[in-house]
Amino acid sequence: MAGQAAGTRTSRRSSAGRCPPSTAASSSTPTAAASTSSAASPASISGPTDRARDPHLDALISSALSTIHRALPSPSVSVGGRLCALPDAPDGGGPDRLSCLPDALLRDIISRLPVKDAVRTAALSHRWRPVWLSAPLVLYDAHLLPAPTDDIPSRVKRADSDAAAAAVSVILAAHGGPLRSAYLACGNMDGDRARVARWLQLLAVKGVEELLLINRPPLQIDKHLPATLFSMAALTRLYLCFLRFPATAGLPRGAAFPRLRELGLCSVAMEGHADMDFILARSPELENLCFEGHMFPPLGLRLAGRSLRCVQIHYSKVKSIAVVDAPRLARLIVMNSPLKAGGSCTIKIGNAPSLHLFGYFDPVSHVLQVGSTDIKAGTLVDARAMVPAVKILALKFHFRVRNDAKVLPSFLRCFPNVKRLYIHSEKVNEPTGKLNFKFWQEAGGIQCVESRVKQLVFHDFRGESSELAFLKFLVESARVLEKLVIVCADGCFGSVDEANSKVKKNLFAGKKGAGGCALLVLEGAKEKEGAPWPYDRGFDFSRVDPFEFVVPT
Numbered sequence: 001m002a003g004q005a006a007g008t009r010t011s012r013r014s015s016a017g018r019c020p021p022s023t024a025a026s027s028s029t030p031t032a033a034a035s036t037s038s039a040a041s042p043a044s045i046s047g048p049t050d051r052a053r054d055p056h057l058d059a060l061i062s063s064a065l066s067t068i069h070r071a072l073p074s075p076s077v078s079v080g081g082r083l084c085a086l087p088d089a090p091d092g093g094g095p096d097r098l099s100c101l102p103d104a105l106l107r108d109i110i111s112r113l114p115v116k117d118a119v120r121t122a123a124l125s126h127r128w129r130p131v132w133l134s135a136p137l138v139l140y141d142a143h144l145l146p147a148p149t150d151d152i153p154s155r156v157k158r159a160d161s162d163a164a165a166a167a168v169s170v171i172l173a174a175h176g177g178p179l180r181s182a183y184l185a186c187g188n189m190d191g192d193r194a195r196v197a198r199w200l201q202l203l204a205v206k207g208v209e210e211l212l213l214i215n216r217p218p219l220q221i222d223k224h225l226p227a228t229l230f231s232m233a234a235l236t237r238l239y240l241c242f243l244r245f246p247a248t249a250g251l252p253r254g255a256a257f258p259r260l261r262e263l264g265l266c267s268v269a270m271e272g273h274a275d276m277d278f279i280l281a282r283s284p285e286l287e288n289l290c291f292e293g294h295m296f297p298p299l300g301l302r303l304a305g306r307s308l309r310c311v312q313i314h315y316s317k318v319k320s321i322a323v324v325d326a327p328r329l330a331r332l333i334v335m336n337s338p339l340k341a342g343g344s345c346t347i348k349i350g351n352a353p354s355l356h357l358f359g360y361f362d363p364v365s366h367v368l369q370v371g372s373t374d375i376k377a378g379t380l381v382d383a384r385a386m387v388p389a390v391k392i393l394a395l396k397f398h399f400r401v402r403n404d405a406k407v408l409p410s411f412l413r414c415f416p417n418v419k420r421l422y423i424h425s426e427k428v429n430e431p432t433g434k435l436n437f438k439f440w441q442e443a444g445g446i447q448c449v450e451s452r453v454k455q456l457v458f459h460d461f462r463g464e465s466s467e468l469a470f471l472k473f474l475v476e477s478a479r480v481l482e483k484l485v486i487v488c489a490d491g492c493f494g495s496v497d498e499a500n501s502k503v504k505k506n507l508f509a510g511k512k513g514a515g516g517c518a519l520l521v522l523e524g525a526k527e528k529e530g531a532p533w534p535y536d537r538g539f540d541f542s543r544v545d546p547f548e549f550v551v552p553t
Contacts, residue, residue, distance in 0.1 A: 071534045073535070075181065075183050076181060077113060077138045106128065106135075115140065119132060133175055133176045136180040139181070141183065141184050141185060144168070152214065173202065177205070190215065190223070196226070197228065200226055200229060207233075209235060211237070214266075216242070219242055224247045225243055225246045227247070229246050230282070235259060241267060241268070245265070248278040249271070256283070260283045261287045262288040264290040266292040267293040271297075273299075280302075284307060285307050290313075293314070294317060295317055303325075310330065312539075313333070314335045321347045323350050323355070327352075327354060329352050332357070333546075334360060344365055345365060346368075346369060349387055358390050360394045360422075361393075363395075370384075370414050375414055385414055392545055393421055394547050405435050409443040413448075418452055420545060421453050422456075422457045423458050425459065427460070427489075436469045437469045453481055455481075455482060461503075462488075463502050478517075481517045482516070484507075484517055486519070487522050487524045488521065
């Protein structure tokens with residue numbers, strides 16, 4: 001038999017020896033993901049799997065699952081993977097050359113196949129029968145459904161879910177390990193706690209390296225996951241969704257994630273900041289941390305870890321984020337809802353000498369503190385209140401709200417070395433105060449604007465006078481500005497040419513216009529075309545600027 005393993009798919013993460021991502025975001029515009037942040041207490045979310053459920057709950061969970069799936073790293077194999085025979089003779093006969101390959105190569109072939117196909121290789125010949133039992137396995141329960149899929153299904157019939165869970169149990173019991181990764185996303189993990197505990201025990205014994213556990217309705221996440229999770233010494237990547245984190249109080253000193261480098265917690269209930277402090281203290285190699293749709297309790301996050309490089313917080317209830325001691329932290333990406341309507345989240349930046357990228361700051365939802373200085377309108381910013389390492393800065397702004405505008409100059413003075421500035425103009429239904437060119441002139445000089453910013457990307461441009469006044473001030477003040485990209489809000493202009501004409505007339509007319517600045521005006525994405533921010537976009541350090549707007553060619 002002559003053939004080869006084909007059709008495999010890699011994670012969205014770019015890395016040496018892997019294929020490039022199959023999909024890529026076309027812009028840095030964050031779209032509000034459907035999350036469970038407005039839902040009831042997670043312990044009370046329940047409902048039958050096959051019978052009619054509360055329509056609101058059903059839509060909420062389906063939307064959240066869809067959002068999370070599109071943001072999660074993909075499994076490293078696809079149902080598109082096949083063993084493709086290339087016959088040497090017209091009748092399909094020929095020598096079995098694959099079986100002559102060394103065991104290591106055969107195991108590598110099997111590890112690139114969906115689990116069903118990997119098991120079926122045992123039927124090829126006696127040579128293959130023992131190989132799959134020792135091949136590094138990628139176990140994804142959606143590949144075990146009657147209609148295998150690489151996507152996380154929005155709905156799974158109870159019978160199909162039970163059959164897939166039974167197959168997972170058989171495979172984990174039969175396979176000798178190691179397990180490269182396990183993606184378990186098709187079953188209700190609250191329905192059979194004993195089975196989940198057995199899975200975790202077997203996964204720990206077999207040295208699983210990547211684990212994604214996604215719970216689904218009926219959700220009754222009032223009980224903790226087993227502490228067995230902390231015995232997975234080989235674990236490098238962990239994502240938990242719609243579950244309750246293991247109780248950390250009273251765990252032995254040896255409970256830890258010694259090799260964990262990436263952790264994602266998606267609508268995971270915790271016991272307060274103590275659980276997160278425990279995780280950071282017991283994960284000496286943790287580099288990437290992400291929260292999505294966090295609800296209970298509201299996050300009071302203290303970032304202290306010498307290995308942390310990127311922290312992302314998306315659409316979560318957050319009361320405070322304190323960067324206490326994170327010498328390697330390079331990226332802090334915050335796209336969160338406030339603690340409550342009219343509330344705010346305090347972001348405190350302490351020891352973060354490597355912080356290169358920060359966004360999205362929103363003066364409505366966030367309060368900034370640098371060192372011991374609260375940044376407010378009129379704050380005199382000295383060296384102790386500056387974050388000089390930041391080169392890429394993103395913020396949301398309400399250009400028709402005067403009180404918000406007063407904060408912006410003080411905020412920008414905290415980041416004197418910013419080279420790339422991203423601004424999202426937020427829609428305002430009830431403007432307060434007039435913001436004209438004179439307002440910005442009277443605000444005084446801003447170091448990063450005058451001598452550092454080389455690229456400005458302005459999203460959701462509506463052509464309002466307050467937006468044009470700010471842009472005119474910036475263009476005339478920015479002595480080294482090389483590129484101005486303006487992305488129009490959907491439906492605000494009849495054409496890109498109309499928007500382009502308005503921008504040129506107001507910004508570049510007269511002798512003070514920045515003649516050396518290249519202008520690019522683009523049509524914004526339709527509302528329905530928005531996609532959730534993929535975690536890998538922020539975690540991928542081969543991408544210098546994850547906020548970068550990809551210009552259509």
